[in-house]
Amino acid sequence: MKAGPDISRIAALVGDPARCNMLTALMTGRALTASELAQEAGITPQTASSHLAKLEAGGLIEPEKQGRHRYYRLSDPDVADVLEGLQGIAARAGHMRVRTGPKDPALRRARICYDHLAGDLGVQMLDSMRRQKLVRQSKQAIELTGEGKRFMAEELQIDADALTHPRRPVCKACLDWSERRHHLAGTLGAAMMDRFTELKWAARDAAPGSRVVNFSRNGEKRFAALFGAGE
Amino acid sequence: MKAGPDISRIAALVGDPARCNMLTALMTGRALTASELAQEAGITPQTASSHLAKLEAGGLIEPEKQGRHRYYRLSDPDVADVLEGLQGIAARAGHMRVRTGPKDPALRRARICYDHLAGDLGVQMLDSMRRQKLVRQSKQAIELTGEGKRFMAEELQIDADALTHPRRPVCKACLDWSERRHHLAGTLGAAMMDRFTELKWAARDAAPGSRVVNFSRNGEKRFAALFGAGE
DNA sequence: TCGATGCTTCGGCTATCATCGAACTATGAA
DNA sequence: TTCATAGTTCGATGATAGCCGAAGCATCGA
Numbered sequence A, B: 001m002k003a004g005p006d007i008s009r010i011a012a013l014v015g016d017p018a019r020c021n022m023l024t025a026l027m028t029g030r031a032l033t034a035s036e037l038a039q040e041a042g043i044t045p046q047t048a049s050s051h052l053a054k055l056e057a058g059g060l061i062e063p064e065k066q067g068r069h070r071y072y073r074l075s076d077p078d079v080a081d082v083l084e085g086l087q088g089i090a091a092r093a094g095h096m097r098v099r100t101g102p103k104d105p106a107l108r109r110a111r112i113c114y115d116h117l118a119g120d121l122g123v124q125m126l127d128s129m130r131r132q133k134l135v136r137q138s139k140q141a142i143e144l145t146g147e148g149k150r151f152m153a154e155e156l157q158i159d160a161d162a163l164t165h166p167r168r169p170v171c172k173a174c175l176d177w178s179e180r181r182h183h184l185a186g187t188l189g190a191a192m193m194d195r196f197t198e199l200k201w202a203a204r205d206a207a208p209g210s211r212v213v214n215f216s217r218n219g220e221k222r223f224a225a226l227f228g229a230g231e
Numbered sequence C: 001t002c003g004a005t006g007c008t009t010c011g012g013c014t015a016t017c018a019t020c021g022a023a024c025t026a027t028g029a030a
Numbered sequence D: 001t002t003c004a005t006a007g008t009t010c011g012a013t014g015a016t017a018g019c020c021g022a023a024g025c026a027t028c029g030a
Helices: A005-015 A017-026 A034-041 A045-057 A077-092 A104-109 A120-131 A146-156 A186-198 A217-227 B007-015 B017-026 B034-041 B045-057 B077-090 B105-109 B120-131 B146-156 B186-198 B217-227
Strands: A061-066 A069-074 A111-113 A116-118 A135-138 A141-144 A172-175 A182-185 A202-204 A213-215 B061-066 B069-074 B111-113 B116-118 B135-138 B141-144 B172-175 B182-185 B202-204 B213-215
Touching: A005 A017, A005 B007, A005 B017, A005 B077, A017 A034, A017 A045, A017 A061, A017 A069, A017 A077, A017 B007, A034 A045, A034 A069, A045 A061, A045 A069, A077 B007, A077 B077, A104 A111, A104 A120, A116 A120, A116 A182, A116 A186, A120 A135, A120 A182, A120 A217, A141 A146, A146 A186, A182 A186, A186 A202, A213 A217, B007 B017, B017 B034, B017 B045, B017 B061, B017 B069, B017 B077, B034 B045, B034 B069, B045 B061, B045 B069, B105 B111, B105 B120, B116 B120, B116 B182, B116 B186, B120 B135, B120 B182, B120 B217, B141 B146, B146 B186, B172 B186, B182 B186, B186 B202, B213 B217
Parallel strands: none
Antiparallel strands: A061 A069, A111 A116, A135 A141, A172 A182, A202 A213, B061 B069, B111 B116, B135 B141, B172 B182, B202 B213
């Protein structure tokens, strides 16, 4: 009768799995490109473009054009709050995502999240860094300690002071979608992943579009020596 | 593919206009019947039944069966909070609300619900009985206290021990049609209404099919003395 | 017991919309 | 310029799901 479709339209936007995946990917607070969001949602760029246009029209996200990229971020912290509220209701109702694909185990173990390491190993790495007091975390903010800087220089030949970036934090907690815990993002997370690749400890999967990261036997050993679960 | 609470399923439930209208109708905190919700959403009872089943499965609403009616309410204040958050995002004002209950003021005030007193006075009576500690209520179950038994015997000449019935509880909380709060049902509720009638405090309306209960002037006074709002 | 009412289930129809292939625009790099 | 990458638009397709008529239960009132 009295159709007040305002709230239902917003909810319908979140109600589509692909769009929802995009939104949850943006809940880290970082802006992502259309392609990355497409990848995150597991859909083609064409489909993603359509979804992004709808989300933008609905006022849930805002674009920022940069070169030939289009970065999207949540338009307002309130949006994130509502999404978290929905997560609370969903969790209480016991509605967890259950679908798992064949490639899933490898993806859960180690994968690229934008430009840094994610998955089981990514979460494990940040855990270990916290235990070793290489980083200090207060709420969402993470910063490298003095000892952390020394560690980066000595063990990985990374100059932490050179990682400052105008639009990006050095350290950032990124919510891992498979582990549901944080891993390390930011320029440091990216630099570390770069170093792992350079050292041939790990390599991105050859398959195009794959986010899987494969560790070499030696790489796994060295990685475990630095960030092993026991340390 | 992803782990964690599946918020898109919940959002999709809210995303349908018909279901959304039902939910906003329930945001008053009152329980509504399936038919009322169907009317509110502008759909047939069959369709509404399907929607309500989905909302219930999603944990957004909870049913309470009452005779051949099925009352639904939001399962949790959190649900209302999220809906309000969505309204905030939709950035729209003024939501009207349905009128619930009978138009007839007399019917709202006092009426027969099967065989016991309902309406404003019925709700008021149970409220007062709780305040006077004549009954003890834990969740849905209500039972007469020792003091309650004495009260029934002395004030209303009702032998509570004689009210046990093989197929019916002595005390029962019954959801009130117009007030959307509980009043007292069960054999005790019926016995009390019988007593009110015998004492000529109240009488059912003469009109056939009417459920209105008319209190005499004296009856109203005596009733208020026992179950007045102030006590 | 019978009829009336509230609600649900079932089956089929239909509209919506997510999806992708193909083609197009725009920016950046060589 | 030419090529590559990022992103969009368009059209066709297919699956989902909302919708209602008809029929089936369940409960209440008489």
